[in-house]
Amino acid sequence: MEKLSGKDKELIRGSWESLGKNKVPHGVIMFSRLFELDPALLSLFHYSPNCGSTQDCLSSPEFLEHVTKVMLVIDAAVSHLDDLHSLEDFLLNLGRKHQAVGVNTQSFAMVGESLLYMLQCSLGQAYTAPLRQAWLNMYSIVVAAMSRGWAKNGEDKAD
Numbered sequence: 001m002e003k004l005s006g007k008d009k010e011l012i013r014g015s016w017e018s019l020g021k022n023k024v025p026h027g028v029i030m031f032s033r034l035f036e037l038d039p040a041l042l043s044l045f046h047y048s049p050n051c052g053s054t055q056d057c058l059s060s061p062e063f064l065e066h067v068t069k070v071m072l073v074i075d076a077a078v079s080h081l082d083d084l085h086s087l088e089d090f091l092l093n094l095g096r097k098h099q100a101v102g103v104n105t106q107s108f109a110m111v112g113e114s115l116l117y118m119l120q121c122s123l124g125q126a127y128t129a130p131l132r133q134a135w136l137n138m139y140s141i142v143v144a145a146m147s148r149g150w151a152k153n154g155e156d157k158a159d
């Protein structure tokens with residue numbers, strides 16, 4: 001597992017301090033962006049036929065629950081910046097679960113883009129190139145572990 005620089009950690013912690021206190025609204029900005037980039041992802045949530053528009057979906061309790069889960073994973077990563085490897089088993093398993101529900105690994109990258117979009121909207125002037133890169137570095141570590149679990153699940157099924 002890759003490591004983050006001291007500067008990366010400082011930038012991530014500093015910016016998450018306020019965002020992390022308001023996870024759900026920030027998560028909703030992220031997922032609104034994600035479904036704008038790839039509306040087909042909406043159908044992977046088995047509860048999506050129950051809602052009319054994307055915005056209706058995003059305000060439904062089931063979606064808000066997933067948004068909350070995603071934000072808690074990000075929160076866990078920010079809390080473990082010094083030992084991200086301790087999340088390895090959890091992230092492998094999470095990747096496996098997403099393989100099972102039909103999410104592909106390219107979509108994880110799209111969540112990353114949406115995360116950066118949310119940071120840009122929320123942080124304004126504080127969204128600098130080094131901060132963007134720091135978040136990208138952390139998110140890439142998380143996604144790399146999820147993708148390993150995703151691939152492992154695919155292999156197990158092919159056996």
Ligand code: HEM
Pocket residue numbers: 041044045046062065066069070073074094097098101103107108111142
């Ligand atoms: C690429 C877009 C994604 C889609 C379409 C997606 C879809 C899903 C679906 C359908 C489930 C199962 C139903 C549910 O719990 O709502 C799920 C569970 C979950 N997702 Fe995602 N997901 C995505 C990305 C992510 C990312 C990037 C994270 C974290 C960084 C994440 C974290 C979780 C967690 C923690 C669960 C619960 C797993 C469990 O039951 O133990 N998801 N996701």
